[in-house]
Amino acid sequence: MEETISLKELLETLKKRLLLIVSITVIAGLVSGIISFYVLTPIYQASTQILVNQAKSDQAVYNPGEVQTNLQLINTYNVIITSPAILDIVSNELDLDLTASQLKEKITVGSEKDSQVVNLSVQDPDAKVAAQIANKTAEVFKKEISKIMKVDNVSILAKADVSENPSPIKPRPLLNIAIAIVVGLMAGVGLAFLLEYFNNTIKNEQDIEKILDLPILGVIATIEDQKLEELKLKAARNKTVRGETLGS
DSSP: OHHHHHHHHHHHHHHHTHHHHHHHHHHHHHHHHHIIIIISOOBEEEEEEEEEOOOOOSOOSOOHHHHHHHHHHHHHHHHHHTSHHHHHHHHHHTTOSOOHHHHHTTEEEEEOTTOSEEEEEEEESSHHHHHHHHHHHHHHHHHHHHHHSSOOOEEEEEOOOOOSSOOOSBOOHHHHHHHHHHHHHHHHHHHHHHHHHHOOOOOSHHHHHHHHOOOOOOOOOOOOHHHHHHHHHHHHHHHHHHHHHHHO
16 A cells, blocks of 8 residues: 555656656757757768788798788787877878877777778768878878888778768767757656655645644635635525515
8 A cells, every 4th residue: 555655646746846857858858959969060980991911922822820910910000000100191191280199089990800901980070081081091001011010911991982961970969869858857857856855845634644643633625715705605695595585
């Protein structure tokens, strides 16, 4: 029985604070939408792929040891790609007003497990600039790696390009709005229960019974002014009717 009463009280609290909950949810969604569409800068991404292939050798026979060596070198290549030795050249050749460390923040380098393919991704507010940085970084790396490590086993598999109508990878307005609505709903419900918890006013006779632990003997009902006037008019009519009856 206790659980049923508790659940009923919870539902009554939600019903009483429904306007507050809905308002917070709607406001959260609107604020998120405005920020996502009009405040945050769209970020575009361009990617290219670099193949660390089998090192050139005079042997015509396939040597698995050379492939394994290339796989082990990929981590080293990933570090070199984002090093000042590469990015300073990229910045100079593209006339970017960026240092190597600033350019590095735009670049993500990774590779699949046991794969000789390195994925190079660049994020920038301008889709064309992102593609230019990705392609130039791959070109400079292919050229400079032979000088840095005395090897010639790097090929560019795919160049980054820009579609006619590129879509930004972030922000994602619809996703942000959905998250904001959920968070706003949770915040509204939490605030509703918090206000109810701190509300110490006595609202009905059940609260008096609960606080004083005494039975209720009687209740004085509240009568609205309009209803009171109606009762007075009705009483006056009844009095008049009784007077006329007695007079006759």
